[in-house]
Amino acid sequence: MKMNRCLIAVASVLFSAISVAGAAEGPVPALEVVGQAERMQQAKVPYHGVVAAVNPDAGTFTLKGKEKERVFRVLAGTRILRDGNAAALGTIRLGEEVRGQATRGGEAWDAVSVFVGTRPEGESKTRKPAAAKEPKVQ
DSSP states (O other): OHHHHHHHHHHHHHHHHHHHHHHHTOOOOOOSSTTHHHHHHSOOEEEEEEEEEEETTTTEEEEOOSSSOEEEEEEEEEEEEETTEEOOGGGOOTTOEEEEEEEEETTEEEEEEEEESOOOTTOOSSOOOOOOOOOOOO
């Protein structure tokens, strides 16, 4: 019994020394891109619409809206696909239909993905129906 108490005391002293030494090393370095942690925590919101403007120099495109236009920023990690192949922002034309996911970034939206063109016929927007559950018999 005394041996167990001694082992527990030694282990707690060692654990305390390790945690104090780890805290003395300093703070964890910040992310290279400011706001990346917040952007990763934000929910991705689906969008679709018709392109009203494209500005490759500013890295933005604008979608027409019922009440106002929405501006989407294209960041370094944004995936742009046309017919399943990678594309550049400059290839998006006025009047084309686009869809994808975005996160809110101030006044503009940060595009996570951009799919150019209409949804293919075989690609379904609806979910598969859930299998019918059999009632439990008691």
